Amino acid sequence: MAAIVFKDVSKCFRRHAGRQLLRHRLAHLLRPSPGVAPFYALRDVSFELQPGESLGIVGPNGAGKSTLLNLATSLCLPDAGSVHIKGSVAALLELGSGFHPDLTGAENVRIHAALLGLNRRQVKERFESIVDFSGVRDAINEPLRTYSSGMVVRLAFSVAVNSDPEILIVDEVLGVGDQEFFAKSVTRIKELRRAGKTMLCVSHALATLESMCDRGLWLEHGRVQRIGPVHEVLRAYRESAPSQGQG
Amino acid sequence: MLVGSAMWHGDFLFLLQNLVLKDFRVRYRNMSLGVFWSLLNPLLMMGVLTFVWTKIVPNPTIKHFPVFVLCGLVPYSFFNVAWVSGTLSILENANLVKRVPVPREIVPISAVLSSCLHLGIQILLLLLMVLGFGLGINIHWLWLPLVWALEIVFVCGLALLTSAINVFIRDVRYVVESTLLVMFWLVPIFYGFENIPQRFAFVYELNPVAALIFALRSILLHATQPHSSTLLKLTVVSFAVFAIGWVVFRKLKDSFYEHI
Numbered sequence: 219m220a221a222i223v224f225k226d227v228s229k230c231f232r233r234h235a236g237r238q239l240l241r242h243r244l245a246h247l248l249r250p251s252p253g254v255a256p257f258y259a260l261r262d263v264s265f266e267l268q269p270g271e272s273l274g275i276v277g278p279n280g281a282g283k284s285t286l287l288n289l290a291t292s293l294c295l296p297d298a299g300s301v302h303i304k305g306s307v308a309a310l311l312e313l314g315s316g317f318h319p320d321l322t323g324a325e326n327v328r329i330h331a332a333l334l335g336l337n338r339r340q341v342k343e344r345f346e347s348i349v350d351f352s353g354v355r356d357a358i359n360e361p362l363r364t365y366s367s368g369m370v371v372r373l374a375f376s377v378a379v380n381s382d383p384e385i386l387i388v389d390e391v392l393g394v395g396d397q398e399f400f401a402k403s404v405t406r407i408k409e410l411r412r413a414g415k416t417m418l419c420v421s422h423a424l425a426t427l428e429s430m431c432d433r434g435l436w437l438e439h440g441r442v443q444r445i446g447p448v449h450e451v452l453r454a455y456r457e458s459a460p461s462q463g464q465g
Numbered sequence: 466m467l468v469g470s471a472m473w474h475g476d477f478l479f480l481l482q483n484l485v486l487k488d489f490r491v492r493y494r495n496m497s498l499g500v501f502w503s504l505l506n507p508l509l510m511m512g513v514l515t516f517v518w519t520k521i522v523p524n525p526t527i528k529h530f531p532v533f534v535l536c537g538l539v540p541y542s543f544f545n546v547a548w549v550s551g552t553l554s555i556l557e558n559a560n561l562v563k564r565v566p567v568p569r570e571i572v573p574i575s576a577v578l579s580s581c582l583h584l585g586i587q588i589l590l591l592l593l594m595v596l597g598f599g600l601g602i603n604i605h606w607l608w609l610p611l612v613w614a615l616e617i618v619f620v621c622g623l624a625l626l627t628s629a630i631n632v633f634i635r636d637v638r639y640v641v642e643s644t645l646l647v648m649f650w651l652v653p654i655f656y657g658f659e660n661i662p663q664r665f666a667f668v669y670e671l672n673p674v675a676a677l678i679f680a681l682r683s684i685l686l687h688a689t690q691p692h693s694s695t696l697l698k699l700t701v702v703s704f705a706v707f708a709i710g711w712v713v714f715r716k717l718k719d720s721f722y723e724h725i
Contacts, residue, residue, distance in 0.1 A: 231723060238724065240636040292473075292566045294722035306474045307566065315564035320491050332483040333565050335475025 219304055221385055221416040222267040222290060227299035229285050230256040259285040261440045262299070267433075269305070269384070272417035274431030274448055276424065276455050281437040283420045287311060287389050290418055305384030305416065308334050310374060312389070317370065319363035323354060326362055327377055334381040344380050351406070352376035353399065372399055379406050386410060388419040404430060424452050473566055480567065481575055488579035503586040507538050514538075514655050527657060529686060532594050536681045537654030539587045544620060544674050545645050547580040551624025552631055552641050559725045569718045570711070573624040577617065588613070595685045603688040612680045612691070615703045619673040622707030629710075629717040632724050653678055670698045673706075 260282045267273055275283050288294055289301050291309040316333055317326045327348055331341045349355050352372040357365060365373075378386065386407070407430055411417060421427045427434070427448065434451030436443040444451050493500075514534045518524055527533050554576035555562055555569070562569060588609075596602070631637040652674050653661065661669055669675045676699040680691035 238633065238635045240634050243634060288563075288722070293563060295719050309564075309566070311564050312560070315560045318487060318491060320494060321487065325487070325490065329483045329487055332475065332480040333561075333567055335473060336479075337476035338479050 220266045220302070221269045221271075221304050222265075222418065223300075223302040224263050224265050224286075224289070225300045225302075227260055227263045227289065227296045227301055228258060229260040229282075229289060229294070230258045230297050232256050258440050260289070260296075260437075263437075263440075263442055264299075265435060265442070265445055267416055267418070269416050270411070270414040271433060272411055272419070272431045273433045273435055274427035274452075275418070275420045275435045275437060276422070276427065276452065277437035277443070278459070282440040283437055284311070284389060285440075286437070287387055287418060287420060290385075291387055303385065306335060307385045307387060308378040308381045308383035309387040310378050310389065311387070317362055317374065320361055322361055323358040323365065323373055324349075327358075327373060330374065330377045331381060334377065334383070336381055348373075348376045348380045351380060351402075353402075368396060368399070375403055379403075379410065383415065385416045385418070388417070388421075390421050424456065428452055473568055475567070477568065477571065481571055481578070484571065484575035485578045485581075488575065489582050492579070493582075500586050503583045504590055507535065507542060507587055507590065510538050510542075511535050518655050524656070526659065529598050529600070532591075532598050532600070533657070533682065533686060534655055535591050535594055536685060537652065537678045539584070539591050540616060540674055540677045540681065541649065541652055541654055542587065543580060543584045543616070544648075546583065547577045547617075547620045548623055548627070548641060548645065549638070550580060551576045551620065552627040552638055554624070555628045555632055555721065556635075556725065562721055563725055569721060570625065570714060573628040573714075574621050576628075577621050577624050581617065584613075591681075591685070600686065600688075603684075605684045605688060605690050608680065608684055608691060608696075612677055612684075612696070612699065615699050616673060616677045618707050619703035622703070622710035625707075625710030625714040629714045629721075632721050633717070648674070651675075657682070670695055671702055673699050673702050676702075 263282075263286065265273070275286060277283050285294075287309070288311070289296055290303060291307055291311065292301075292303060295301075316330060318329075321329070324345075327345065328341055331344070331348070336344070349358055352369075352375075354365070354369050354372055357369065362370065378388075388407075404426065407417065411430070417431070419427065419431065431448045433446065434448035434455075435445045436451050436455050444454050511531055511534055515531050518527075518534070519530050524530075551573045554573045558572050561567070562572065627637050627641055652672065653669065658666070658669070658679055670679070676695050679695050680699065683689045683691045
């Protein structure tokens with residue numbers, strides 16, 4: 219069975235423009251305003267990803283890439299269509315989300331691992347390898363606010379890949395680390411892929427995407443412009459917007 | 466078909482423990498005097514209320530007034546702090562709710578449980594005061610963990626309810642704050658069950674905070690078992706509120722993402 223199935227998925231956001239107060243609700247009840255036109259972040263998106271496959275998603279800003287990842291992470295529900303996920307998911311959607319600046323690196327690692335679904339025994343077993351991989355051992359007992367953003371990414375990435383997920387979802391966060399860590403991360407992702415893990419990732423670094431993924435998905439205004447082998451999709455994408463072809 | 470296969474395969478209790486610990490650490494690491502602040506507030510209130518109700522408007526029917534009033538203050542102040550922090554928890558943890566696919570129920574529940582360290586310190590203060598006034602330990606102290614647990618269940622239920630609604634209607638926090646202000650007078654903090662007219666007594670017993678205060682006074686001041694009808698009502702109302710909170714939260718949580 220497929221690891222990820224999107225079937226005719228649409229997701230729309232009503233631009234409520236911050237109208238979240240009681241008076242707005244009451245005003246709406248008394249005199250229903252025509253409302254604001256819904257904005258479709260995704261429209262009729264369908265694809266299937268078999269276990270072990272990896273899909274690289276490209277597209278300009280606002281094309282719906284992050285919305286797609288959020289749906290795959292079950293953070294929100296589609297307005298139409300269906301999303302099926304089979305297997306445990308580790309998602310790196312934003313730099314250090316869920317990390318607290320006043321806590322030490324070690325404390326944040328434990329909390330983050332628990333958030334990703336690890337239990338006490340697993341956290342204990344993997345703590346050392348998480349710290350080793352991150353390369354921030356010297357600062358692990360310092361509060362996170364003393365870390366550079368690169369160090370935070372190292373730590374977050376390290377927890378995610380060491381949580382042994384069946385599906386790894388990565389949203390453009392790898393670019394923050396330095397060359398050495400970047401190379402290490404790419405190596406680790408390739409290892410995970412060899413181990414049969416499924417991957418979904420968004421990046422503007424097309425060359426990296428090409429080396430990590432076997433399939434590509436090009437989104438444009440919330441619709442699938444093209445889906446297929448990563449080389450073909452990226453070539454078409456580069457040709458459509460030559461200035462975006464770096465990386 | 467609308468299917469969101471929200472699956473999180475983790476260890477709920479382990480995560481809950483981690484989140485509660487995180488709150489403790491964040492809160493107490495930046496306080497030089499640490500637990501002292503948890504004691505200052507109830508001691509101050511106890512002093513002021515004792516002064517007012519023994520020197521200005523004396524009420525000679527109540528013995529051991531400082532302990533009597535502390536039996537009311539400790540449950541009320543826990544209720545106050547835990548309910549407010551629970552109500553705000555979903556919005557304050559937006560980065561968690563919007564970025565990590567954990568079961569969202571864990572957010573308000575961990576906010577309420579984090580207030581329990583604070584509560585533990587205050588309960589300790591209360592028990593020390595009881596001993597200090599020479600009231601001694603009795604067998605009915607065994608009821609204490611149960612009545613406190615029921616109170617926590619009740620506040621978790623309320624927090625689930627208001628934290629979810631607060632996402633959609635941001636004024637809810639002000640409703641909560643006003644309710645708490647009114648509750649300070651309607652909960653028997655500085656008056657006893659005997660002072661309440663018969664026809665209102667029923668309403669008081671249905672309020673879990675008031676019921677807890679009655680129970681605490683029976684146990685700590687009178688060394689008697691709390692009324693079984695009070696205990697029964699406390700149990701029923703606490704679990705009913707928790708069930709309502711849980712159901713409403715489950716209904717609303719799927720659209721949190723779009724509204725935060």
